[in-house]
Amino acid sequence: MDRIYSAVEFQATCENLRIGGKTxxxxxxxxxxxxxxxxxxxxxxxxxxxVVVSVFVNALQxxxxxxxxxYPRTIEKDIEFAQTHGVDLxxxxxxxxxxxxxxxxxxxxxxxxxxxxxxxxxxHFSGVVTVVSKLFILAGKCRAYFGEKDFQQVAxxxxxxxxxxxxVEIVPVPIVREGTGLxxxxxxxxxxxxxxxxxxxxxxxxxxxxxxxxxxxxxxGKIEVLMQRELGREINGIAKSNQxxxxxxxxxxxxxxxxxxxxxxxxxxxxxxxxxxxxxxxxIAAQADR
Ligand code: PAF
Numbered sequence: 001m002d003r004i005y006s007a008v009e010f011q012a013t014c015e016n017l018r019i020g021g022k023t024x025x026x027x028x029x030x031x032x033x034x035x036x037x038x039x040x041x042x043x044x045x046x047x048x049x050x051v052v053v054s055v056f057v058n059a060l061q062x063x064x065x066x067x068x069x070x071y072p073r074t075i076e077k078d079i080e081f082a083q084t085h086g087v088d089l090x091x092x093x094x095x096x097x098x099x100x101x102x103x104x105x106x107x108x109x110x111x112x113x114x115x116x117x118x119x120x121x122x123x124h125f126s127g128v129v130t131v132v133s134k135l136f137i138l139a140g141k142c143r144a145y146f147g148e149k150d151f152q153q154v155a156x157x158x159x160x161x162x163x164x165x166x167x168v169e170i171v172p173v174p175i176v177r178e179g180t181g182l183x184x185x186x187x188x189x190x191x192x193x194x195x196x197x198x199x200x201x202x203x204x205x206x207x208x209x210x211x212x213x214x215x216x217x218x219x220x221g222k223i224e225v226l227m228q229r230e231l232g233r234e235i236n237g238i239a240k241s242n243q244x245x246x247x248x249x250x251x252x253x254x255x256x257x258x259x260x261x262x263x264x265x266x267x268x269x270x271x272x273x274x275x276x277x278x279x280x281x282x283x284i285a286a287q288a289d290r
Contacts, residue, residue, distance in 0.1 A: 001083045003090050007098065010091045011138045014052070022049040024142035026168075028135050031055040032072040032186035033081040036176045040145040041085045043173050048143055053082050054091040054135055056098055060106065061127030067279075072189045091138075098134060106130040109156055112257060116270060117152050117281065120247055125156050132157055133164070141167040149175045149183045151268060151283045155257055175282070177203065183282045190278045194242050198235055199275045201244045205230030206284040209249075209269050213286035218263045220251035231273055247272035247279065254285070263288065 004010045014024055025044030029037055037053075044051045055078050062068035075092065082090050106126055109118075113125035136144070146154045158170045176184045181203030182196065191199055209227045217223055227249035235243060253260050254268040263286075270283040 001079075001087055001090065003079065003092060005092055005094065005097065007093055007134075007138055010093075011140070013089065014139050014142070017050050018141060024048060024139060025051045026135065026139045026142045026144045027051065027053045027087075028132060028144065028146070029053060029055055029078075030057045030071065030186065031078045032074050032189060033078045034184050034186060034188075036147050036149065036184035037081075038085055039176050040147060040173050041082075041087060043171060044143065044145050045086055047171070050088045051086065052089045052091060052139065052142075053087045054093075056091075056093055056131065058098070058127060058131040059095065060099065060103070060130055061124050063121045063123050070190060070277075072186055098131065107133055107160075109160070112152070112156050112159060115152075115257060116248060116250065116252075117150075117272070120272060120279075125153070128153060129156060129160050133160065133166070136161075136166045136168050139168075143169045143171050145171045145173055147175065148172050149185060149282065151254075151270060152257060155255075175284075181207065183280075185280065187278050187280060191275060194238055195275045195278070198238045198242045198244055199280055201231055201233070201235060202271050202273055202280055202282040203284075205249070206269055206271055206282055209251075210284050210286040213263055213267065213269075214289045216288055218288070220259050220261075220263055220267070223251050223263070223269065224249050227269065227271060231271070242276055245274040247274065251286075 025048030027040045027044055057071055059068055107129045109125045109129055118125050154172045161168050161170055180200040182200050205227045208230045209223050212226055231244055231246050249271050251267050266287045268283055269286055272281045
């Protein structure tokens with residue numbers, strides 16, 4: 001497995017691979033690699049000749065300096081992980097390499113980015129699309145793999161590719177979950193054992209809401225209330241400070257991310273909550289059983 005630090009070298013390497021007839025599967029990450037990333041790598045491995053993983057903690061997408069500081073950084077383990085899972089190339093630029101200082105340019109995103117995660121984390125998606133567009137410019141024509149846990153991120157990036165004509169095919173990959181239902185996330189590393197138990201409440205409330213939709217509930221407002229109620233249910237044996245605290249629970253159209261008037265087709269249920277000092281997100285697809 002090769003490791004590249006330089007943006008120019010990464011770009012030239014990808015270009016040469018394509019000239020040599022190889023297809024490229026790009027897995028952009030911020031490191032702290034886990035089973036969710038493994039699934040992205042597996043899919044890329046299956047569909048592309050060369051699998052490239054980028055590891056870069058992108059300061060531009062953190063609205064909260066404390067969150068950036070605490071974001072897990074495990075680069076040596078990540079390199080080992082990538083090697084073990086058959087990655088061909090890792091791109092691990094320094095911050096200065098990715099964002100030469102002072103940063104004078106960044107992309108802005110309209111409507112799609114001011115709601116949900118964007119409302120709770122101002123500037124987040126501007127930071128995401130700025131770094132992802134740089135990665136796409138460097139990698140060139142490729143397939144790029146993103147986990148559906150960050151459902152809004154996939155929607156924003158897919159729209160960016162369409163609108164900005166990047167020669168990139170976005171491949172969304174389903175969420176990978178622990179046995180408890182907890183969606184795998186690098187942030188889970190910051191949860192202690194009690195908080196890990198508490199965090200399973202997110203998926204429990206999504207499952208309950210999905211079942212209600214399956215059983216014919218068509219009122220999105222009622223589904224949202226159900227998710228709020230399920231998440232707010234006190235969990236036995238868990239300290240008050242570790243009980244999940246809801247940020248938002250919403251029903252959206254999976255394409256527009258807007259709330260439908262009635263649930264008449266496929267919808268996505270999205271949830272964000274705090275467990276201790278860690279903010280977690282999760283989501284699930286839902287549709288009425290016909
Ligand atoms: O999903 C992530 O890990 C990040 O938002 C991404 C896409 C690598 C951009 O920094």
